[in-house]
Amino acid sequence: MTGTIIFVVAVVVIGAILVGMYNGLVRLRNQVRNAWSQIDVQLKRRHDLIPNLLETVKGYAGHEKQTLENVVKARSQAQSATGVEAQSMAEGALSSALGRLMVVVEQYPDLKANQNFLALQEELASTENKISFSRQHYNDSAMVMNNKVESFPSNIIAGMFGFKREPFFEIQDEAEREAPKVQF
Amino acid sequence: MWEAIRANKIRSRVLISAMGGTLIALGAVFGAVYHAEAGAAVGAVFALGIWGLLVLVAFTGGDKMLLMSAGAKKIEKQDAPRLWNIVEEMTIASGLGSMPDVYVIDEDAPNAFAVGQDPSRSAVAVTRGLLRRLNRDELQGVVAHEMGHIRNLDVRFMTLAAVMLGSIVLLSDVFLRSLWFGGGRRRGRGGEGGQAQLILVGVSILLAILAPFLARLLYFACSRQREFLADASAARFTRYPEGLASALEKISRPTSGKVGRKGANRALAPLYIVRPEGFRSLTGMFSTHPPLERRVSILRSMGGGAGYAAYEKAWKQGGGEGSLLDARTLSGDQSLSARQGTPEPETKKEAQETVREVLDVFDRLAGFLILGCACGVRIKVPEGYAKPTVPCTRCGRENPVPQAAEPEAATAAATGAATYRRKSGAWESFRCPCGRNVQISPAFKGEFKKCPACSRKIKILQPD
Numbered sequence: 280m281t282g283t284i285i286f287v288v289a290v291v292v293i294g295a296i297l298v299g300m301y302n303g304l305v306r307l308r309n310q311v312r313n314a315w316s317q318i319d320v321q322l323k324r325r326h327d328l329i330p331n332l333l334e335t336v337k338g339y340a341g342h343e344k345q346t347l348e349n350v351v352k353a354r355s356q357a358q359s360a361t362g363v364e365a366q367s368m369a370e371g372a373l374s375s376a377l378g379r380l381m382v383v384v385e386q387y388p389d390l391k392a393n394q395n396f397l398a399l400q401e402e403l404a405s406t407e408n409k410i411s412f413s414r415q416h417y418n419d420s421a422m423v424m425n426n427k428v429e430s431f432p433s434n435i436i437a438g439m440f441g442f443k444r445e446p447f448f449e450i451q452d453e454a455e456r457e458a459p460k461v462q463f
Numbered sequence: 464m465w466e467a468i469r470a471n472k473i474r475s476r477v478l479i480s481a482m483g484g485t486l487i488a489l490g491a492v493f494g495a496v497y498h499a500e501a502g503a504a505v506g507a508v509f510a511l512g513i514w515g516l517l518v519l520v521a522f523t524g525g526d527k528m529l530l531m532s533a534g535a536k537k538i539e540k541q542d543a544p545r546l547w548n549i550v551e552e553m554t555i556a557s558g559l560g561s562m563p564d565v566y567v568i569d570e571d572a573p574n575a576f577a578v579g580q581d582p583s584r585s586a587v588a589v590t591r592g593l594l595r596r597l598n599r600d601e602l603q604g605v606v607a608h609e610m611g612h613i614r615n616l617d618v619r620f621m622t623l624a625a626v627m628l629g630s631i632v633l634l635s636d637v638f639l640r641s642l643w644f645g646g647g648r649r650r651g652r653g654g655e656g657g658q659a660q661l662i663l664v665g666v667s668i669l670l671a672i673l674a675p676f677l678a679r680l681l682y683f684a685c686s687r688q689r690e691f692l693a694d695a696s697a698a699r700f701t702r703y704p705e706g707l708a709s710a711l712e713k714i715s716r717p718t719s720g721k722v723g724r725k726g727a728n729r730a731l732a733p734l735y736i737v738r739p740e741g742f743r744s745l746t747g748m749f750s751t752h753p754p755l756e757r758r759v760s761i762l763r764s765m766g767g768g769a770g771y772a773a774y775e776k777a778w779k780q781g782g783g784e785g786s787l788l789d790a791r792t793l794s795g796d797q798s799l800s801a802r803q804g805t806p807e808p809e810t811k812k813e814a815q816e817t818v819r820e821v822l823d824v825f826d827r828l829a830g831f832l833i834l835g836c837a838c839g840v841r842i843k844v845p846e847g848y849a850k851p852t853v854p855c856t857r858c859g860r861e862n863p864v865p866q867a868a869e870p871e872a873a874t875a876a877a878t879g880a881a882t883y884r885r886k887s888g889a890w891e892s893f894r895c896p897c898g899r900n901v902q903i904s905p906a907f908k909g910e911f912k913k914c915p916a917c918s919r920k921i922k923i924l925q926p927d
Binding site: 413 | 544551552555556700
């Protein structure tokens with residue numbers, strides 16, 4: 280009799296622990312996915328900002344054709360890129376094109392004093408920050424997830440239900456690694 | 464990070480139940496003083512009632528009340544785009560589900576705080592003085608610190624603890640007052656068990672005085688620990704400890720003289736990023752915040768790291784006892800390195816000042832004499848200027864030009880003891896033996912004037 284009770288209690292307790300582990304893993308996986316989608320949101324934001332920025336710059340520095348065209352080209356490439364690798368490469372190219380544009384802008388004091396441009400500059404700087412912070416958060420979440428997937432005892436549950444390691448978001452492209460951060 | 468939050472939760476529960484127990488015990492003892500049999504139970508229920516009521520108030524509109532009492536106004540993006548963006552950035556970095564509301568307090572003292580019941584319903588408030596003084600990286604550090612409070616569930620805990628502390632204080636207060644005013648009634652009943660009653664009254668008075676004191680001690684100790692934790696979180700979110708360090712340093716610098724604190728009250732004090740002006744600067748057990756210098760030096764000695772492990776190590780080096788974060792958080796934390804600061808363009812004013820300083824140096828080299836007029840204008844007098852005074856271009860005041868109006872006796876220069884006899888009671892200037900022009904105001908009545916350049920003391924003689 281006592282033996283049965285102990286057995287039942289043990290089964291219930293172990294069952295509860297397993298369910299808890301499973302739910303924890305699900306929560307972590309969703310967190311990682313959410314963090315990933317955040318990166319996309321911010322990248323898109325940057326694409327949306329660029330036409331406005333170019334419009335403002337054109338008014339003052341229209342003859343810097345090459346630089347402006349480079350940004351436009353980099354933007355459309357970034358928008359059409361698919362797959363993590365291609366995307367991060369295209370985004371890297373866009374970052375450096377924007378960086379060069381900002382260097383050019385330095386030579387136009389009137390433009391630098393333009394209220395509209397200042398506002399755009401802040402938006403762009405903030406978006407760059409948001410992109411890197413969302414990457415950072417993604418990597419943090421992926422790390423927690425990976426720790427859980429690989430360490431005992433949660434790795435048993437992870438193996439049973441097919442929870443996998445999440446890849447870290449690394450900067451893949453050498454050019455992006457060296458790309459000048461957009462600085463003002 | 465998640466483990467740190469869990470540890471925080473457990474610690475909070477222990478503290479809240481300890482305070483709750485104290486509250487109930489207090490109620491029971493106070494009740495017993497009034498009625499020997501049923502008093503204890505009634506008192507305990509009464510104490511719980513007070514607490515429940517306050518908790519209800521705190522949780523339904525407590526955050527709004529706190530914000531209102533601090534004079535904070537809710538803003539939208541267009542009101543302060545940079546602040547708004549930074550809050551957005553930190554929301555992403557901290558992984559909070561939703562962005563906190565942003566409030567601005569119309570006050571010159573640089574400070575900030577966060578309120579809210581849970582991470583999905585929270586608010587960050589900063590003062591205008593803070594917005595004006597800090598650059599982007601610094602503001603980011605401060606906002607990250609507040610986000611750390613929200614993420615670590617400090618805001619909810621602090622609200623609960625503050626309410627608990629409030630109830631204990633209130634209860635003790637009510638009891639002591641009623642004892643004072645209602646003493647006669649009870650004495651009239653007298654007779655039965657007078658001795659025991661007297662002891663009970665003594666004990667309860669002691670409790671009424673001690674309990675709020677102890678509760679406060681506990682509350683403040685927790686709040687200090689949380690400041691460190693929030694600093695660690697801020698370093699981790701921004702990957703740039705220097706931002707917060709430099710912000711804290713700027714905030715602590717008494718730039719604008721006596722700084723107002725119309726918004727801050729005693730309940731709010733532990734919520735702010737730095738102790739609001741006007742609260743006694745106790746560094747001991749009653750302090751709500753750890754000393755700023757210590758926080759800054761910890762942030763600065765993280766050795767290029769930005770993770771919890773780096774903060775913990777720096778914290779221990781800075782004299783921290785025990786451990787700030789639990790082992791699981793630390794072992795799971797990657798080694799994170801800090802990023803580079805964002806270069807800020809020199810603001811116009813600063814650039815102007817630099818230019819002026821450089822020009823001044825050239826002018827001095829060219830033999831110009833630079834006089835500071837009392838109205839603030841700096842007058843540059845060319846070498847061959849003949850007249851004894853020069854009119855100020857702004858206020859028209861005639862400034863006497865030191866005609867090599869040497870301190871009496873050239874030999875004095877050699878000995879270092881110089882004297883200067885004033886010609887009149889007006890603004891005057893003379894040349895110190897070191898070559899610096901020293902100005903004396905009409906109000907100057909002292910015997911010695913210290914040269915600001917060589918700090919030599921020059922004897923001043925009143926006019927004949």
